[in-house]
Amino acid sequence: MAFDGMEEGRSALGRSLLERNALTTDWVGSFAAVRRADFLPELMWPYDMDSGTTVAVDVREEPGLWFSYADADVPIVTQWDDGKSVGRGDVPTSSASMPSVVFRMLRDLDVRAGQRVLEIGTGTGWNAALLAHRLGHDNVVSIEIDASVAAEARDRLARVGLPVTVLARDGEDGDEPGAPYDRLIATAGLRSIPSSWLGQVRPGGLIVAPWGTHYSNQDAVARLEVTEDGKSAEGRFTGPAEFMKLRSQRLPFAGHDVYVPQGVGGADRSTTTVTEEQLLGDRFAASSFAVGLRVRDCYRQAAAAREGVRPVWFYGLTDRSWACVMFREGHDEAQVWQSGPRTLWDQVVAALDWWRDSGEPGYERLGLTVTADGQRAWLDDPSQAWDI
Incomplete structure (x- = not known):
């Protein structure tokens, strides 16, 4: 579906992302070729980060407003209550991330031609499509725990000519049969990096994932390099984010x-x-x-x-x-x-x-080390890590 002024909105978004250094030049071609709008449902709920509220927008009723949100730097809720609610429910459980966050994480992933990428959390499929446009669809595998969300993303990817393999399974397990991968990117918030992922990324490869503690809903993007022995991954945080959490790692709060x-x-x-x-x-x-x-x-x-x-x-x-x-x-x-x-x-x-x-450190001074035995956080120097 097209709408007058649609390309103007996309161009404005692209310029804004470039000015804020979220969109890097190597991703401009994919941004231009792969429209976010092609991966959004007809009924969606754009999210206001300041007020913490969502508004229902249906393209069949308000096409102009729908496309303005599709090309805005806002997160958009696409599912409630793990699919149990047809309309707006109580808890948002799947979404399209803010474009600025999407491209900052793709920047951190530092992909090169010929590399293979495993994505955890397909969602709408837009992120997988961007990767497929850059690397070729045969070099991207995406995992989505929700079978209906996976099916919808698979259809959208096929319609735009980027038929990425989308597996309907728990992303915590990764994709052992398809390993090793050069890169792994997660688009769901984590409280623990699964040890299974370490063995599925090549030594020297990267894991980019939103990670945080149960202290709050707050995440930070961790950029971890897998060690030569493949038994650990280590790196710093690149900046703040906030993602819906991996289903198996949601807050275990008794009330x-x-x-x-x-x-x-x-x-x-x-x-x-x-x-x-x-x-x-x-x-x-x-x-x-x-x-x-x-x-x-x-x-x-x-x-x-x-x-x-x-x-x-x-x-x-x-x-x-x-x-x-x-x-x-x-x-x-x-x-x-x-x-x-x-x-x-x-x-x-x-x-x-x-x-x-400690000098009020920002995210860039904080880091994470992951092994099969657990996780350790550190400030400035991994040798000074503590268990978390």
Whole structure:
């Protein structure tokens, strides 16, 4: 389907991506040849990052608006509740990522002619199509856990003449029969890099994946190089992102009432001078990402502010430890409650102090090492890593 002004919108998006160094010159040809619009469903839900809301847009009813979103640098929800909801549901479970994020990750992947790429998380198929245009469809294999999403992507890829092999299976297992690959890219958020992937990427090859901790929904793009022995992968983070999580690695949170069934009455009480801004920062604050690296197995949940009061909760994911800090507008100190085998708030404060004492590092100073035995994070130097 075409629409007047469509190419103008795509050109504007391309210029914007180039100006922001998200789209590199080696990917311009693929951007021009492979339209995002060809991989989006008729009914979709563009997402506003600032407000955290989505709006339903149907190309059959509002073609101009639909194409303006297709060529905008916004994420677009394409499925709710793992496909159980036909219309808008409760939880978004598949999407088309922001074009700027797509091309930044492709830049990090650093593909060369003749290389083979394994993609985890086909989604709409646009990312696979971009890779196929650059490398040839025979050099790209994509894995999608949802069979219906896989089938739709397979059809779209075939329609644009880029018939990538799309496997309907769990991406955690990778593709052992097709290995080894030169590159592996994941388009779903991870909390643990599967050890199976290490043996499926050639020594010296790259794994590019959005990775984070359960502390928040925040991810950062990890760019890991597989070692010569193929037993580990290591590298730095290149910048912030936020992805829907791999289904098998979604947040294992039992719910607030399991932790605090009787309220905060029996908890230890104290106060803190840590401010709301210092704790939360903006959506992609490096400080929050760093705290997640330092405080293991902890989930932070910030409630909405009401009448100048905002509680922020912390829950231990391997025990029943919990903490709450209550911020009040106009107050220099906040009330703190904590209970359980771990003093979670004390650990969060220690992590914030560590981040400040380390010179307030951004993502580029933080790194990740993955082996079959687990994962380790580090600041500046892999030899100074700690378990996560």
